[in-house]
Amino acid sequence: MGSVAVGNLTSDEAVAEVNNKVSDWQKNSQVVLKYNEQTVNVDPGAWTFRTEDSIPKAGKSTKLLVDLKKDMVDKSIAQLKSDGLDQLLDKEMLYARLKKVGADLQSSNIELNVNEFLTTYGQPEEVVSESSATLPGEHVLLEDWIKGLNGYKVKPGQTFSLIQALEESGMTAQDSIDINVLASAIYTAVQKTNFTIIERHTSRKLPDYVKLGYEAYVKPDDMDFVFQNPNATSYKLEFIVNEDALLTSIVGAPFPYTYKIKLDTQVFKPKTVIHFNENLSSFVSSVLIDSGSEGYLTTINRESYKGSEKVDSAKLTEDFYPPEHRLEERGFPVEKTVVTDPSSGTPAEGTPTAGNPVTTYPDGTVIPTYPYYPYPVYPNLPGVITNPVIPGIPGIPSTDKQTDTQTVNQGKSTGTNVSGGGSK
Known part of the structure; x- marks a missing residue:
């Protein structure tokens, strides 16, 4: 009993x-x-x-x-x-x-x-959630897919698979931007319901057609978009193409709550990666190859409201898009050379710093090349100009103003390039 x-x-x-x-x-x-x-x-x-x-x-x-x-x-x-x-x-x-x-x-x-x-008769149906997605330039596959899926019913307790739904409608999912636009549009609408997200993926870089936090990436035979309807009533998907936008709606019995999506986002600045190029004159000269882009870590939260009162908040997922680093090409750095006074064996005053153009003489003496002047004083070094009146080619004595001017003109006409530095 x-x-x-x-x-x-x-x-x-x-x-x-x-x-x-x-x-x-x-x-x-x-x-x-x-x-x-x-x-x-x-x-x-x-x-x-x-x-x-x-x-x-x-x-x-x-x-x-x-x-x-x-x-x-x-x-x-x-x-x-x-x-x-x-x-x-x-x-x-x-x-x-x-x-x-x-x-x-x-x-x-x-x-x-x-x-x-609940009684079936008279049960109201309304748009419980909707989304808008930007369409790519050409979307032939997408147009066929939304025609086949328009009005698709997700029954009580049923699990919806985008790839399986296309196959049930007599179509084949293909690896393309179109299927990702469709998946993202449905996912964005599903976010504002009480449906359960079972499988969803993102790409490495956020596409142009979708906003941060709303991407769903699908690759047939590998990655799918799947959600479940936990309710005791059916809901259907409806699609409308309006100029360059895809409007997606979920239609069915109203929910006891309304849902809002809140994003909490961290931004990661790109770093600079340097590649060395022997065709560039020096380390200080650079060529920008790629300006890079910021990275993001976004937490997607679904908030439930009864009127204006928030009654619940749950984390749906986290999306991470790594930053793309800034890429530069530069010339190889010039090693620092220490000038030694032969008479004392100690570093001479005015030793040039790394990266400056220098001239090496037969006796091993190294001095800066124009325009890094005035030149340092090197006493007792034969053939070295210690304090020229005007810049000239190092190592050529100037007897008067006319000789120095001719020397400068000679450097300009021949385009002399000494150890990475050009004559002026």
């Missing part, structure tokens, strides 16, 4: 045994009504068990006679805050199910989905 064995008991013993079971059930079992994301408990006092009337029927029926206090059930239903639920809910069907739960004395916790007791 109600999962209690009473075959070998007297009537009074059977009543006592069943009453003990009923008392234990009311203390330890829990009956929950669930409506989309909302849950409420049904008061155990809503069930009145008629044990003494039930025992004489033992052998003919195993169910306890139970009365249900409907007003207490109605109080629980009222806690499911959803406009129009009373008009859609078949309460008598729900009452009958609750009476059966009590009559069987099911010992485990029971969860009843209110969506199972």
